Amino acid sequence: MKITRALILLCIVSFLNISCFEDLDDQQVSASEINDFVWKGMNIFYLYKDYVPNLANDRFTSNNDYADYLSSYTSPESLFESLIYKPETEDKYSWIVDDYIALEQLFSGVSVSNGMEFTLYLQPNSTTQLIGIVHLVLNDSDAESKGVKRGDIFNAINGTPLTISNYISLISQNSYTINLATYNTNGTTETTDDTVTSTNTSITLNKVQYSENPIYETKIISVKGENVGYLMYNGFTANYDSQLNTVFGEFKANNVKHLVLDLRYNSGGSVNSAILLSSMITGQFNGDIFSKEQWNTEFQAAIENEDPELLINRFTNTNKGTALNSLNLSKVYVLATKSSASASELVINSLDPYINVMHIGDYTTGKYQASTTLYDSEDFGREGANPSHTYAMQPLIYKSSNKVGKTDYFNGLTPDIELKESQLNLGVIGDVNEKLLAAALANIEGSISKLNAIKAKPVEPLTSFKDSNSFKPFNNNMHDDTKIPSSILRKALSE
Numbered sequence: 406m407k408i409t410r411a412l413i414l415l416c417i418v419s420f421l422n423i424s425c426f427e428d429l430d431d432q433q434v435s436a437s438e439i440n441d442f443v444w445k446g447m448n449i450f451y452l453y454k455d456y457v458p459n460l461a462n463d464r465f466t467s468n469n470d471y472a473d474y475l476s477s478y479t480s481p482e483s484l485f486e487s488l489i490y491k492p493e494t495e496d497k498y499s500w501i502v503d504d505y506i507a508l509e510q511l512f513s514g515v516s517v518s519n520g521m522e523f524t525l526y527l528q529p530n531s532t533t534q535l536i537g538i539v540h541l542v543l544n545d546s547d548a549e550s551k552g553v554k555r556g557d558i559f560n561a562i563n564g565t566p567l568t569i570s571n572y573i574s575l576i577s578q579n580s581y582t583i584n585l586a587t588y589n590t591n592g593t594t595e596t597t598d599d600t601v602t603s604t605n606t607s608i609t610l611n612k613v614q615y616s617e618n619p620i621y622e623t624k625i626i627s628v629k630g631e632n633v634g635y636l637m638y639n640g641f642t643a644n645y646d647s648q649l650n651t652v653f654g655e656f657k658a659n660n661v662k663h664l665v666l667d668l669r670y671n672s673g674g675s676v677n678s679a680i681l682l683s684s685m686i687t688g689q690f691n692g693d694i695f696s697k698e699q700w701n702t703e704f705q706a707a708i709e710n711e712d713p714e715l716l717i718n719r720f721t722n723t724n725k726g727t728a729l730n731s732l733n734l735s736k737v738y739v740l741a742t743k744s745s746a747s748a749s750e751l752v753i754n755s756l757d758p759y760i761n762v763m764h765i766g767d768y769t770t771g772k773y774q775a776s777t778t779l780y781d782s783e784d785f786g787r788e789g790a791n792p793s794h795t796y797a798m799q800p801l802i803y804k805s806s807n808k809v810g811k812t813d814y815f816n817g818l819t820p821d822i823e824l825k826e827s828q829l830n831l832g833v834i835g836d837v838n839e840k841l842l843a844a845a846l847a848n849i850e851g852s853i854s855k856l857n858a859i860k861a862k863p864v865e866p867l868t869s870f871k872d873s874n875s876f877k878p879f880n881n882n883m884h885d886d887t888k889i890p891s892s893i894l895r896k897a898l899s900e
Contacts, residue, residue, distance in 0.1 A: 687759065
């Protein structure tokens, strides 16, 4: 017996507190309630469903077959992970959580953090010992209050030297002491004669619940008599969309003619926030296509048949009824690196067909897929979620392309001016002499000699090991909170 799509639809509509599947004699099949939710959600929404045999609509010959399959997995996590398509390469970004309250807080910018963001590197002449270099100290955080600075180097935690085998256990502690060090290049560009020396300085940091404002730094810089707006924006967080609009209001009031958008450490966030930011940068494309979505075969067909407009995201001139402060720019300078991902890449890629996007820095991460939060409810939305557990899934649901169809930038977006940060001379964020910002200002000024001098500065050949973003749960996320109309769900399920 084939389990039909109509039967699945009946289960969703008539939501039960145990497995929805019933035998033909209306006797309920005993199956894991949460595993039932996991399989159904992935079967309907998962972007790569077409490539996962266990998600096929005709995978099970009977309800008992389906129940046996669910019960063969001892946890929702193990079932979910078994359904991910090529987790090492294609889909590294889908996940499941057992506490969606914490997940929702994370999306709103709230996490447990000490505010120190850093990169770990192999020490010179070693394949096991590490050093950490601080690249960002979050505003109003414990690290800032303790005096941690961008560019600080540490080689031990709690007096224990950092290595590739102990760094996770040391950094995962809620409270730890970093032991600072100095790095000496001995005046050469080679690392073979470099040394790392411990100092007598240490700083104790405590992780606390922290609400990060993604608007890290804003300023207005004068270049050849014209105002340049500078914005370091570290996360696409919907709670701060109104504040972002206020920043652009200040830029507009000060007659900003150029914008340097610093996304070098921005690993992503809300798709809608990306649309709003891009609309504030421009303004002249209201109603035009910002990006397009491509779902799995069945869901794509259902949307196209019911309401194809839902597959298109458009530039806008308002946010919840409030007019956007748009600059109407025809060119924007974006500072982006390997740490720039998801919604950051969406902004770059989606603006590119419309205006000149001058990408300065490095190749980006290469994540063009979006996810959504699925709850154990009739329509997989938050309202009516099963009160007996707090599991939720965040699977990839579509891949994004720009107006002209560019997507699948698996190796990242290519910089127009390739320039890497100098790890031993990071400079001050927002300072006109900081390397990446200085390159943007030189380009605005039209000074080829200044730009060439910046590009000629040597970059230390340190071997990167891990970025602190990789320790954060659900990093490199691009999430879409748009509610799927029930008519689309019904259409998808009846195909």
